[in-house]
Amino acid sequence: MRRVKLVLEARAPIAVGEWMTSRSNVRESLNYIPGGVLRGALAQAVLEQIGQHRSSRRTLGAHSPTLQQAFELCFGKSGAQFGFLMPFENAAWIPAPATALFNKQDGRYLYDTLVALLRDETYSMECPHTGYRLERGRGFLVRGENGWSKAPMPPKHLFVRVGLNRQLEAAQEGILYAIEAIEPFVLNGEAGRPLRFTGEVRFPDAQGAKAFETILNALRWHDDEVHLRLGSARSRGFGEVSLTYHDAPDPEPVNLKDFAERAGKPVFTLLARTPVIVYDPSGAPAPTLTPELLNESLPGLPASVRLLPEATRIERELVSGWSGAWGMPKPVQQAFAPGSVFTYTYDPSEEAAVAAWLQQLTVHALGERTAEGYGQIVPCSPYHLDTDITQFQHSGGAQ
Template identity: 30%
Template sequence: MTLTYLSLKPEQPIRTGGIKIGGGYLDTQDYLPGSVVRGALAEWLKLQGLESQIRDTVSRLRFGNFFPSTDAQLWSLPFPTTAVECKLHGGFKTSPGSEGHGIRDTLLAAVAYSELIKSGARFPVPFLLRCLEAKHRDQPEICYGRLERVAGYYIRRDGRYSQIRPEEVLQTKVALSRHRRAAREAMLYRVVALAPGLRGEGTPLYFVGRIWTQEPSLIDRLCQAVSEVGVGGLTTRGFGRVTCSTATIAVKPLAQRLRDFNAKLASAWQELAELANQCGAAVSSSPHGSYFSVDLLSPAHLTDGDGLPTLRLVLSYQGRDLEPIWWSAQSAYLGGFSTAWGLPKPSALGVAAGSTYVYRVDGNPEDLVSWLENLEHQGVGLRTDEGLGEVLICHPFHEEVEPV
């Protein structure tokens, strides 16, 4: 399948649904799920009188999720669950005007620590990280603040990191009586949506995501569909209008991400191994085999051998099950509403976006590239055609072992 990046520029507020807190309050998600774009294509085909082609057209496309960005040619990524920041002074150090102590990723250090423990190493202290930055730039006193998980999205431009925080807008509306054609008493409801621009910056907001297709000509059809129909909910009430275009995204090749991942892991491994050897444990100073991570860019619907929900991602490699040696995952509620059915979608327990799994195999990293590329294209778990189970192999932020 051919990979294409699409950029959607909102012209109106966008509401993509979420868990309903109450009947009079409609919340939104902070990204565009692939199922929303998929539904827009199906609705457009229906309006064109091509309802019989919906199943065949949709089956030839796989929809990734669209994440908020400041540029149509810049793909933002969600933070993995292993990314942390100082609780007292959060934020990137490299962002313009930021006083944050930096954001770092703990996965490689945690994997090296865990693997060394399995090989018999003993450390004088447990694995615990604190902020070692100065409290203020003009004061030498160390912060020692607790590190907490970072949520949201980030971009990297010209070597500098920035967080993306879409702005939410609130609109209050009134329900109308179809019989009286007037407002109904005590039937106000509030709609939360994403504004077309970023908070306090006057910068346009874009949503950039991945589409896999067997026929590149379907991309033009998809762009026409979302531009005419809109995306998300309430498209007939002033929400969801977007303009669509293809994007050229510079992404580090998978083979290079895999090599950099193993090189950074070897560096962290060596430092911890030297500490373990000082404590009297004779352990290897370098890892054996090839390691890689599978990072969820969207929620995933995973099941075990009995069909029951699970948080553990087991891969199939060379005819055998490949278990993760280390993983960090959170649960998520999977649901939604199908406009085609006019009914809610089946609800299930899933794995939240940002969850990450680490695996080890014997051999060189180059031997894994073809298999891992296919895994990225196919996704993991069930309902991948709806945007669930989108993955990125060796998330580039895992390389940021030191605060940035």
């Protein structure tokens, strides 16, 4: 599988949301860009280029059989998988695991309880370093030279606009609406720099990657840059970004030995990096990720693998979206929320086979809507070992 790293540079405020809030005239924005938003924006740009977009009906270029073929390869059933784009340059981000605990008063101290759950050890809900209360960790984490830290999220601004009367083409009395959007600049002292979103696109083969390159070359402007508008309120000046890309580094090898040594038995974990939409054989949302469901999605999982419910922590959320092709909202689906942790054990004699399967999973997504970035998994996240709360309690809180 081929992977490329994408960088989107904001040129205008970006409003990206799942749906309206309970107040129908207020649209809240996410802090990041889901893969489906970029996928839809690129698809619309290509269809408008060849004159086949049903909604806008614009033709911005001549019909090109080469571009048409590239579109089918990139956006077809077995096409590219567009990952989520995050507002920080560290590509090794994770959502805070459901086993994570954060210091409520001092965000520098982050812990994880997975090893304690595996060993059936008790742990205090007070920080080993400061004595302050611990609470369930939320948000996104990045790993740097000084260890794990909370990822800074960009500021958002609320824009209030006046509703228009389509017949009079003038402001309509008594109609206001508000759009929350991500600020396009990051303040750095008195000056600011454009906000950058980082993600990746996965292709099943080199042919798909070449088709993606053909699409971007067709969309380049006279300044040799790829400009797009994505998200909500594009006709109001929101959502302008420029896109660049380069080859992504190979994923790090999966470490099973350290997990087995720390837990006292052979185990591995799967951390939901993005929402995972999985259904059981009856068509209902799966209650958990059983080995049978994993093997169905990615064959080759050894038969000795079994789930450890006592060290599995699951959260759920609803996902939706907007389909530009349909001109309608996408169905609301139930998913395992980012940060859900699934823990498994296996026969030690099958360690090599388990490691090979997990290495494949680093570039393979599970479940539905994988082309939009859903279903991405982090096997054996080092966060569980680096911030294991038992090692700090046993050492009396020493770093």
